[in-house]
Amino acid sequence: MSLFAILKSTENKSGHSFDRSFDQCLKCTACASQCPVAAVRPDYPGPKQCGPDGERLRLKSSEFLDEALKYCTSCKRCEVACPSDVRISDIIATARSKYGNNSFKIREFMLSHTDLMGTLTRGSAPLVNKMTAIKPVRLVMDKALGIDRRRTFPAYAKTSFRRQYQNVAEQQAQFARQISYFHGCYVNYNDPELGMDLIRVLNAMNIGVRLLNKEKCCGVPLVANGFPDKARANARLNLANFEQAMADGSEGIISSSSSCALMLKDEYPHALGIDNSKVKSGINFITRFLANEFAAGNKPEMTPVNLKVAYHSPCHLIKAGGVLHTLNLLWEIPGLELQQLNSNCCGIAGTYGFKKENYETSQAIGSPLFRQIEESDADYVVTDCETCKMQVEMSTSKQVLHPLTLLRMALV
Amino acid sequence: MRRQCLVIGGGLAGLVAGIRCAEAGLKVAVVTSGESGLAFASGAIDVLGYMPSAAGVHLNEPVSRPFEKIDELAEYFPEHPYARIGRDGVYKAMDWFHGQLAETGLSMFTASDEQQNQWRVTAAGALRPTWLSQSVAEVLPWDLQNVKRVVFVNISGFLDFLPELAASGLKRHPAFRNSQVEALNIELPLVNGMGATADTMRAPQLCRALGEKDFNIIASTLMEKVQDASLVVMPACLDSALDSLHLKELRRRTGLNIIDVATLPPSLPGIHMQQALQHRFAALGGFLIPATGIRHGIIENGRVFNVSNGEDLLTADHYILASGGFFSKGLNVRPDLNAEQVFSEPLPVKEPIFGLDLNTPEQFSERKFLSRTGHGFIRAGVRLNRDHQPMIAGQPLTNLHVAGTVLGGCDPVQECSGGGLSISTAWQAAAKVIADIEAAGEKA
Numbered sequence: 001m002s003l004f005a006i007l008k009s010t011e012n013k014s015g016h017s018f019d020r021s022f023d024q025c026l027k028c029t030a031c032a033s034q035c036p037v038a039a040v041r042p043d044y045p046g047p048k049q050c051g052p053d054g055e056r057l058r059l060k061s062s063e064f065l066d067e068a069l070k071y072c073t074s075c076k077r078c079e080v081a082c083p084s085d086v087r088i089s090d091i092i093a094t095a096r097s098k099y100g101n102n103s104f105k106i107r108e109f110m111l112s113h114t115d116l117m118g119t120l121t122r123g124s125a126p127l128v129n130k131m132t133a134i135k136p137v138r139l140v141m142d143k144a145l146g147i148d149r150r151r152t153f154p155a156y157a158k159t160s161f162r163r164q165y166q167n168v169a170e171q172q173a174q175f176a177r178q179i180s181y182f183h184g185c186y187v188n189y190n191d192p193e194l195g196m197d198l199i200r201v202l203n204a205m206n207i208g209v210r211l212l213n214k215e216k217c218c219g220v221p222l223v224a225n226g227f228p229d230k231a232r233a234n235a236r237l238n239l240a241n242f243e244q245a246m247a248d249g250s251e252g253i254i255s256s257s258s259s260c261a262l263m264l265k266d267e268y269p270h271a272l273g274i275d276n277s278k279v280k281s282g283i284n285f286i287t288r289f290l291a292n293e294f295a296a297g298n299k300p301e302m303t304p305v306n307l308k309v310a311y312h313s314p315c316h317l318i319k320a321g322g323v324l325h326t327l328n329l330l331w332e333i334p335g336l337e338l339q340q341l342n343s344n345c346c347g348i349a350g351t352y353g354f355k356k357e358n359y360e361t362s363q364a365i366g367s368p369l370f371r372q373i374e375e376s377d378a379d380y381v382v383t384d385c386e387t388c389k390m391q392v393e394m395s396t397s398k399q400v401l402h403p404l405t406l407l408r409m410a411l412v
Numbered sequence: 413m414r415r416q417c418l419v420i421g422g423g424l425a426g427l428v429a430g431i432r433c434a435e436a437g438l439k440v441a442v443v444t445s446g447e448s449g450l451a452f453a454s455g456a457i458d459v460l461g462y463m464p465s466a467a468g469v470h471l472n473e474p475v476s477r478p479f480e481k482i483d484e485l486a487e488y489f490p491e492h493p494y495a496r497i498g499r500d501g502v503y504k505a506m507d508w509f510h511g512q513l514a515e516t517g518l519s520m521f522t523a524s525d526e527q528q529n530q531w532r533v534t535a536a537g538a539l540r541p542t543w544l545s546q547s548v549a550e551v552l553p554w555d556l557q558n559v560k561r562v563v564f565v566n567i568s569g570f571l572d573f574l575p576e577l578a579a580s581g582l583k584r585h586p587a588f589r590n591s592q593v594e595a596l597n598i599e600l601p602l603v604n605g606m607g608a609t610a611d612t613m614r615a616p617q618l619c620r621a622l623g624e625k626d627f628n629i630i631a632s633t634l635m636e637k638v639q640d641a642s643l644v645v646m647p648a649c650l651d652s653a654l655d656s657l658h659l660k661e662l663r664r665r666t667g668l669n670i671i672d673v674a675t676l677p678p679s680l681p682g683i684h685m686q687q688a689l690q691h692r693f694a695a696l697g698g699f700l701i702p703a704t705g706i707r708h709g710i711i712e713n714g715r716v717f718n719v720s721n722g723e724d725l726l727t728a729d730h731y732i733l734a735s736g737g738f739f740s741k742g743l744n745v746r747p748d749l750n751a752e753q754v755f756s757e758p759l760p761v762k763e764p765i766f767g768l769d770l771n772t773p774e775q776f777s778e779r780k781f782l783s784r785t786g787h788g789f790i791r792a793g794v795r796l797n798r799d800h801q802p803m804i805a806g807q808p809l810t811n812l813h814v815a816g817t818v819l820g821g822c823d824p825v826q827e828c829s830g831g832g833l834s835i836s837t838a839w840q841a842a843a844k845v846i847a848d849i850e851a852a853g854e855k856a
Contacts, residue, residue, distance in 0.1 A: 030447035032614050033678035042621035043608035080703045081447035083739065292724070313702070321703045321721065327441070340699050342691060 022052035022091055024084040031078035031088055036345040037071050040364040044071045047078035051088035055095065062099040069096050071361065073349030074224055075315035090271055097226045105226075107145045111351040112225035115217045118156065118189030125156035148359040152394040154190045154386075161192035165211055168199060175208030179289075180245040182238070182255045182264065185217050186386040197408040198256055198286065204300035204411050205293060210250055212241040218260040221351050223271060235274045238264065242279040252282035254289050256404060258317035258384040259350065261285035266320060285320065287384065287403055291328040302410040304335025309406065310378035312341045312369065312392065314385035315349075326384055326403055333410050339378060344369040348391035363395065370395045382406055415441045417845050418728035420706045420719065420765065421742065423448035425816025425834035426734035427689040431512055432842035433732075434696035438849065442698065443726065445705030448686060449740060449817075454542075454674040455648070455681020456532045457520070457835070459506060461541035461828025464489060465785050472784070474541045476554060477527050478832070479503045491771065491821035493837050494829075496800060505839035506832060510544060515695075516688035518654040521549030530554065533645055533673050535573055537564070537581025537593075540828050546681045547656040548663075551643060551671045556587035561594075563638045564645045565630075568597040569610035570618055572676035573647035591642075598633050600626045615675045616683070618649040627658060631665045641668060648672040648680045654688060706735070709766045711804065715811045719765070730811045730845040733794070733802070734838060735765065737817035743770075743793060761792040763818065769803045771795045771820030786826035793820025800844065811848075813841035 057064035142149035219231030347366030422444025486495035564575035575595035603623030735742030773788035824830035
């Protein structure tokens with residue numbers, strides 16, 4: 001048997017029940033040097049111990065489950081560092097839901113069911129926004145739910161993106177080229193304007209934007225908060241709608257959230273055991289789609305923006321290999337002075353930083369980034385991720401733009 | 413948008429090449445995949461510690477003046493990367509690198525005579541000749557005379573530094589036969605450790621766990637127990653910033669010659685150097701593209717047209733290949749071979765991105781793991797022609813330049829030359845790119 005086959009055969013023993021990628025761990029500790037949590041929490045044993053090392057023990061007995069696993073943010077920097085493709089972060093996430101305390105927790109439910117919470121605020125967004133900004137309400141949320149009172153809540157939009165889209169739907173259908181947009185919970189309920197920016201940019205490139213018949217949360221917060229079954233149900237619904245969209249003549253599916261895109265394209269198969277191979281090649285994070293269009297000559301007419309911006313790369317975009325595309329795109333914007341910030345996690349990690357017990361960790365992780373942003377003379381910070389945006393805007397004096405918004409500002 | 417130069421690999425060589433290009437005002441990006449070897453490195457920079465063995469001659473004498481030895485080395489080993497760069501080139505590259513680090517706030521020191529090597533102490537208690545050391549210069553006299561007492565001091569329970577092992581290692585060195593070499597463990601409360609104990613921590617976490625009270629205990633214990641030590645060696649876990657403030661303060665308070673040495677990985681001095689270089693590159697306007705492994709190159713008319721990560725094409729005018737050695741996958745032993753073939757001839761090493769021609773030493777490996785002649789596979793790597801160009805089946809590539817561990821013809825392990833080789837070859841590759849771009853500009 002060839003060496004390669006021997007190595008592969010270990011990998012293939014995985015079956016469907018559990019991930020045996022931990023067998024590939026060389027114990028080199030490359031992951032440990034990149035873990036943002038271990039860097040600020042001496043009581044977090046780090047990705048090697050919590051992931052591949054711990055998994056060997058947990059397979060013997062769930063007694064070996066280390067409480068410290070809850071501190072993992074699923075940023076996946078360990079997986080990027082790993083020379084042997086061990087899915088360290090997935091091993092930790094799976095161990096938490098498989099061996100951990102699975103009793104129902106209201107806070108985890110509220111934070112992770114982003115689409116449900118968005119729906120509930122429909123019609124009452126201004127009131128909800130005012131409420132979550134009031135000190136006594138925050139204190140109650142802090143005491144009763146464990147959602148840290150120092151955290152700024154994302155504001156809900158008055159009118160959802162889907163509803164706003166109805167005003168432009170007819171006009172979108174006019175374009176010969178059609179693409180389907182997975183807007184996600186954040187654009188729909190919190191930032192419809194970003195969705196409208198996407199439409200303006202794509203229209204300027206002669207591409208019409210469609211919505212999916214139906215979409216649900218991609219599953220990232222559900223997996224992080226211990227609702228894998230719900231995430232699987234959502235994944236099945238999303239994939240069925242993607243397939244339908246492709247059958248209806250759409251060129252592909254685009255997402256403007258780096259974390260949603262990572263989940264939809266790269267992680268459904270191994271994080272949830274759901275096969276997305278039929279549509280995988282059609283799913284793209286928006287900057288990859290645009291950078292490829294630009295390279296093929298389909299570039300909108302742009303005028304110099306005359307701005308200095310500092311670019312922060314989100315952890316999940318790094319994991320997806322997407323920094324290449326966002327930089328490719330930003331390099332094309334005329335009159336843009338671009339500074340690449342040091343590669344540091346901002347600390348929010350989706351819903352992680354909202355939890356009371358994680359607040360200090362979250363801010364400690366982000367502090368080198370916040371310091372660098374404050375020291376920079378940039379007009380704006382640019383990043384691809386909505387929760388990075390929330391975190392940076394809460395923790396620094398700068399406003400944060402999505403690359404799409406910057407591109408829209410450059411349109412003639 | 414097209415870059416003028418694309419550097420493949422974000423380790424020491426890749427970052428150095430990127431910094432030099434950015435300093436010259438080029439539009440440059442460095443693409444990396446995974447973690448760089450710097451996170452495992454000592455944080456010191458070796459230039460040439462031992463002469464490589466030639467034709468059965470094993471030279472065990474440490475090199476005291478590395479730059480001067482390069483002429484001699486070039487005579488014996490014309491294929492060695494140092495032979496191509498020459499003594500003056502290597503010195504210029506190293507001096508430039510020293511200056512670049514100074515810009516970042518990371519202090520590195522030569523011996524008082526900057527042409528001279530100094531000793532680096534390893535976590536196993538071995539001594540290695542090095543050129544630049546982090547935080548403290550010349551910890552031991554070059555002749556190793558009059559070193560009466562050396563104490564390896566650990567924080568009790570910390571597993572990535574083994575003072576007993578280090579002490580027994582140093583004791584084996586002939587110069588320390590009559591010296592007192594010992595181990596000391598200090599119990600600490602770890603005031604910022606959030607209740608965790610040292611045995612679950614890596615060096616960066618232990619560093620975070622240490623507080624003022626811990627430093628007070630370290631200082632008072634050292635003064636009480638090892639006041640007459642010529643050298644105190646501690647694991648590099650004292651400082652999380654580039655300025656080594658805690659180490660300096662400890663030296664001042666105790667009056668002792670204290671040094672900190674890289675632990676088992678992750679190594680803080682190595683991480684500090686990595687961060688310093690990344691920050692310098694960004695400050696000069698360079699871009700670092702993470703998690704983008706380059707899989708293959710598209711060659712047209714003796715030029716690299718573009719490279720691909722398997723999904724997307726990346727395009728530049730010039731390319732610098734700094735993809736590293738076996739561990740970084742810059743070189744591989746073909747995985748389709750079976751176990752017997754791996755240990756047979758001819759050497760089945762491959763450069764996987766372009767399939768470049770390689771230096772292939774006759775013998776893949778020696779029977780003895782710690783053989784003084786070194787292993788053949790370590791000397792395997794990209795072969796260059798007389799014009800310093802890499803080749804595919806003998807045909808040169810004109811816009812591809814090669815730097816760092818992926819180059820063949822040298823044995824950085826045996827020579828203690830890894831840092832200097834990466835830096836000087838990257839410096840030279842970048843210089844070639846800059847010159848070519850200037851020449852093309854003049855023509856246009």
